[in-house]
Amino acid sequence: MAISSDYNARHLSVLEGLEAVRKRPGMYIGSTDSRGLMHCLWEIIDNSVDEALAGHGQSINVILHPDGSVEIHDDGRGIPVDIEPKTGLSGVEVVFTKLHAGGKFGGGSYTASGGLHGVGASVVNALSARLDVQVDRGGKTYGMQFRRGEPGRFKDSGKPKPDSVFEPFSDASVLDIVGKAKRGVTGTRVRYWADRQIFTPDAKFSYTELQARARQTSFLVPGLKITLRDERRLAGTPGEEGTFEEVFHHDGGISEFVDYLANDAAVTDIWRFHGSGTFKESVPVIDESGHSRITEVERVCDVDVALRWGIGYETTVRSFVNIISTPKGGTHQTGFEQALLKTFRKVIEANSRKLKVGSDKIEKDDVSAGLTAVLTVRLAEPQFEGQTKEILGTSAVRQIVSKVIEKSLGAQLNSTARGDKTQASMLLEKVVSEMKSRVSARVHKETQRRKNALETSSLPTKLADCRSTDVKRSELFIVEGDSALGTAKLARSSDFQALLPIRGKILNVQKASVADMLSNAECAAMIQVIGAGSGRSFDISAARYGKVVLMTDADVDGAHIRTLLLTLFFRYMRPMIEHGRVYAAVPPLHRIEVINAGSKANDMIYTYSEAEMHQVLGKLAAEGKRYKEPLQRYKGLGEMDADQLAETTMDPRHRTLRRVGLAQAESAERVFDLLMGSDVAPRKEFIIGGAERLERDRIDA
Structure with a gap:
């Protein structure tokens, strides 16, 4: 200066x-x-x-x-x-x-x-x-x-x-x-x-x-x-x-904050817990003569918490001290997390036979999966670690927060009111499912990702696996139905292309609980075959295939099945989408056989939309070329010959794949909740609002 x-x-x-x-x-x-x-x-x-x-x-x-x-x-x-x-x-x-x-x-x-x-x-x-x-x-x-x-x-x-x-x-x-x-x-x-x-x-x-x-x-x-x-x-x-x-x-208040932060379908309502406690603290006080004296003062700490659980597995906890954010936590957040775990362990232990828990204990991650919470404490002169106030250091706050949460959450989970009892039951099932999923992932963590000649495979019998052990090169095709599987087996390159058939429309996991998803044969088979776990335990480095291709029919039912599959990936195997490893196959809609003069073999032209078909026919007419009628319209993948399927949909040299991206997780979350969630009214409004823009020709009669 x-x-x-x-x-x-x-x-x-x-x-x-x-x-x-x-x-x-x-x-x-x-x-x-x-x-x-x-x-x-x-x-x-x-x-x-x-x-x-x-x-x-x-x-x-x-x-x-x-x-x-x-x-x-x-x-x-x-x-x-x-x-x-x-x-x-x-x-x-x-x-x-x-x-x-x-x-x-x-x-x-x-x-x-x-x-x-x-x-x-x-x-x-x-x-x-x-x-x-x-x-x-x-x-x-x-x-x-x-x-x-x-x-x-x-x-x-x-x-x-x-x-x-x-x-x-x-x-x-x-x-x-x-x-x-x-x-x-x-x-x-x-x-x-x-x-x-x-x-x-x-x-x-x-x-x-x-x-x-x-x-x-x-x-x-x-x-x-x-x-x-x-x-x-x-x-x-x-x-x-x-x-x-x-x-x-x-x-x-903070209930509205939790509602804003939560972006998955709800398992419980937003629960609000209040409480307070007192503690004594020795602080230096300067007297009138200017001397500092250590004086014991009594402090009051008010605790206010809003929280809810959703069907997802991500955790959002925001903690505040006198409305100042503490992004790195502190004693109040430690007390909150300890009380959650202690309360859930106590309630689950009391209901262990009903919940089929076994000898395993739940951990913090099992409880916090799908949790959205806002925790605020108010007290005079809190002690922070550092001027930037990112961590609360007042030690007595931990015990006060812990007592408030234990008392309030315990009462909520043990409530006999009809609505509360239903929500508590769903929540406990979710927590136990998370625990079982974590334990299962740990058990399989050390197993090899590929079977070799000396081992037997524990993978689903309907999986037609590939020979290659190179993850970057290997591809898993999820095909719709056994008829498509038969054609695809002949069309694939068994060196690096694996096939897994699914029967019709799988479970809508946006609505279902974790337990329902894990007990569903089709969902469980896909998670097992991909081999990287699910939810928060998903480890993309353990995925057995470099590409997962969703190969469904080019009709309305095929689009619905593809949406259900994408919902499963988005909800439980999201890193696969985030890393650009999920694709949708683009099978053709029509085959035009152009008649060549003399002994020359006829040419085959595949088109992927009505507009493209008419454009090609117009071009052929302008060039004076003839084609066989009627044109072949593929209603499903099973109608194709193996060589046709290989050329149009499976051969990397000729096929078209559409990569599934995730530009904005929050907007994607809202769309999935709108299209696949439990709330029917917004979806009905969306369908009615978009009806005028629908092209009727795109619907199969």
């Missing part, structure tokens, strides 16, 4: 703490890239959220300006403007220049807040080329400006800029009155320009992160309205074409 010639003791007293922040910014914000830049923004936004959380204020506006600055408005009480007796400075200056100072110490203003280190606003100020703050309070608007943490005044002519002429205060700071505020109107406005001497050149505010955080906060503080406005027009952002504004406002 440049020091002017008239730099005096007043400047030193203001900047003694902030200079340390500028020298070691990583200690306070984690890093000086985009992540650190966003952390600074969270510190200011969290201060506004804490006001709303305490019941003061209902709206927060965040504006990303084109000049790289960011502005945060709130309608809270406004930062205190009176003189703080110990320092002789206004409350505004104390908040923005003194580390570990603010309303969150001593328990006077905030009983539970996020920004508990008390360094947020002052750190942001120290790392800003310029920071302007305005406070509406008591019918007046107060203003103060800082350059790299130092209070003073900028001499702006027009728009505020960080490189405008700056005059630091030399004797005493002045909190200017810059306008009038309407009666009863209070709030704080902060606008700052991050210091490019500190942050890396490529550091920039992420609208996507800001959007996710705003949405998350609006769920956690019911009734709070958060407005985001992006004026930067950056490429690749929603505001690329012009100013983009979004409002987040949810009157529901």
